[in-house]
Amino acid sequence: MDSKLALLGGKPEISSPFSEFQTIGKEEISAATEVMKSGTLSAYYGSWGKNFLGGPKVREFEQASQEFFNVKHAITFNSWTSGLMASVGALELEPGDEVIVTPWTMCASATAILQWNCIPVFADIDEDSFCIDPKSIEKNISNRTRAIMSVDIFGQSADVESINAIANKYNLKVISDTAQAPSAMVGDSFAGTLTDIGGYSLNYHKHIHTGEGGIVVTNDDSYAEKVQLIRNHAEAVVGDMGKKDIVNMIGGNYRLGEIECAIGLEQLKKLPNLVKSRQDAAARLTKGLKGLSGLKTPHVRTGNTHVYYIYPLVIDPMILNLEKSKIINALEAEGVPGLMQQYSNVHLLPMYQEKICYGKKGFPWNLGRENISYEKGICPKAERLNDDTFFGLELCMYEFNSNEVDQVISAFHKVWENLSDLK
Numbered sequence: 562m563d564s565k566l567a568l569l570g571g572k573p574e575i576s577s578p579f580s581e582f583q584t585i586g587k588e589e590i591s592a593a594t595e596v597m598k599s600g601t602l603s604a605y606y607g608s609w610g611k612n613f614l615g616g617p618k619v620r621e622f623e624q625a626s627q628e629f630f631n632v633k634h635a636i637t638f639n640s641w642t643s644g645l646m647a648s649v650g651a652l653e654l655e656p657g658d659e660v661i662v663t664p665w666t667m668c669a670s671a672t673a674i675l676q677w678n679c680i681p682v683f684a685d686i687d688e689d690s691f692c693i694d695p696k697s698i699e700k701n702i703s704n705r706t707r708a709i710m711s712v713d714i715f716g717q718s719a720d721v722e723s724i725n726a727i728a729n730k731y732n733l734k735v736i737s738d739t740a741q742a743p744s745a746m747v748g749d750s751f752a753g754t755l756t757d758i759g760g761y762s763l764n765y766h767k768h769i770h771t772g773e774g775g776i777v778v779t780n781d782d783s784y785a786e787k788v789q790l791i792r793n794h795a796e797a798v799v800g801d802m803g804k805k806d807i808v809n810m811i812g813g814n815y816r817l818g819e820i821e822c823a824i825g826l827e828q829l830k831k832l833p834n835l836v837k838s839r840q841d842a843a844a845r846l847t848k849g850l851k852g853l854s855g856l857k858t859p860h861v862r863t864g865n866t867h868v869y870y871i872y873p874l875v876i877d878p879m880i881l882n883l884e885k886s887k888i889i890n891a892l893e894a895e896g897v898p899g900l901m902q903q904y905s906n907v908h909l910l911p912m913y914q915e916k917i918c919y920g921k922k923g924f925p926w927n928l929g930r931e932n933i934s935y936e937k938g939i940c941p942k943a944e945r946l947n948d949d950t951f952f953g954l955e956l957c958m959y960e961f962n963s964n965e966v967d968q969v970i971s972a973f974h975k976v977w978e979n980l981s982d983l984k
C-alpha cells in the first residue's frame with residue numbers, strides 16, 4: 562500500500578472503476594419482447610368500463626405485487642411521484658390542512674402535499690435512522706394537522722409503531738414513502754404496508770426498476786379505489802360509476818404501460834436476491850469499518866431489516882478534528898465510487914423559503930398558514946447532519962461485490978491512518 566494519500570499526490574487505493582448495478586437481463590428482455598409482439602403496449606381506457614383498470618400485464622403485475630408485499634391492494638403508477646400525489650388525494654384533505662413530513666427525502670414527498678393545496682410542515686429526523694422523529698412529529702401537531710408522511714429513507718423503515726400511535730391519538734392519517742426500501746421488514750411486515758397508504762418507486766436508480774414506475778399499496782378498499790380513479794381521469798368516470806363521494810376526483814394520466822409491467826414482473830422475482838446482495842455488501846462494509854475512530858456505521862433498529870439503498874455514515878468532527886468534506890475528498894481521491902457529500906433539506910428549497918408555489922400571492926400558505934416556518938433552524942438535527950456529519954455510499958449504484966467492498970474498506974483505512982496529513 563502506498564501510504565501517501567492520493568489527494569496529496571499518492572497512488573489511489575482503488576485503480577479500476579467498479580461495475581454498475583445492473584439488474585436488467587434476458588428475462589426482462591424477453592418479457593418486454595412478448596408485449597411488443599402482442600402489439601398492445603397499453604390497454605387503458607380513460608372511461609368507465611372493463612379497461613379502466615388497465616391491461617393484462619398491469620393486472621398481473623399488481624396481483625404479483627399484492628402477493629409479494631402481502632397487502633390487499635397494489636396499484637401501479639407511471640412513477641412513485643404520481644403514486645404519492647394520488648395517495649395524498651385519496652386522504653380527502655381540505656386545502657390549507659397541514660401534513661407533517663420529513664426534510665430528509667426526495668422533494669416529491671412534500672410536493673405531493675402542496676399539489677393538493679395542503680401545507681407541508683417539516684419535523685426533525687432521528688439521528689440513528691435518518692427517518693422522521695416521532696417526538697418531533699408530536700411537537701409539530703396543530704389544530705390543522707390531518708396527516709403524517711413518513712419516509713423510509715435509505716432502506717430502513719421509520720419507527721412506524723410510534724408514528725401510528727401518534728396518528729391514533731390525534732386522529733391523523735399516515736402515508737409511507739417507501740421508495741427506497743422495497744422489501745425492508747418491520748417485524749413480519751413489509752415496510753410501506755403498515756400505514757394507511759404506502760408505496761415504492763420503480764425508477765432506474767432504485768433496487769428494482771421498470772425505467773420509470775411506482776406501486777401504491779394499501780389494505781383499505783376505499784383508498785385503493787380513490788387512487789385508481791385519480792390515476793385515470795377520475796372526473797370523467799365518477800358520473801358513469803354513480804359515485805356520490807366526488808371529493809378530490811380530479812385525475813390525471815398516471816398509468817404505467819404493459820411493457821413496464823411485464824418488466825416489473827421479472828424484476829419483482831429478482832428483488833429478494835438483489836436486496837440480499839446489498840445487505841451482504843453492507844454487512845461486509847460495517848465489519849471492515851469497525852473501529853475507525855469517529856465514524857458511525859448504520860444502525861438498524863431491532864426488528865427491522867435494512868435494504869441499503871444508501872449506506873449511511875456519520876462522522877464526529879470533534880473526535881476527528883476535521884471537516885467532513887476533507888475526509889470525503891480524500892476518499893474520493895482514493896477512488897471510492899458512489900460517495901454522497903450530503904443528503905437534502907427539503908424545507909430549505911427556494912419554494913419554501915419564499916413560499917411561492919402557485920401564482921405570486923403565496924398560495925396555499927395564504928389560506929391562513931402564513932406563519933408556518935421553513936427557516937433554517939427548524940430541523941436542527943437534519944441540518945447539522947447534512948452540513949457537518951453525514952455522508953453516504955450509494956449502494957444501489959455499483960455492484961459492490963466482496964472484492965470491491967474490500968477495496969473500499971482499505972481506502973477508508975488508508976485515509977484514517979493519514980488523517981493528520983489532512984489537517
Ligand SMILES: *Cc1c(COP(=O)(O)O)cnc(C)c1O
Pocket residue numbers: 640641642643666667669670712738740741761762763764773774775
Ligand atoms: C425515488 C424517490 C421518490 C420518487 O420516485 P419516482 O418513481 O422517481 O417518482 C420519492 N421519494 C423518495 C424518498 C425517493 O427516493
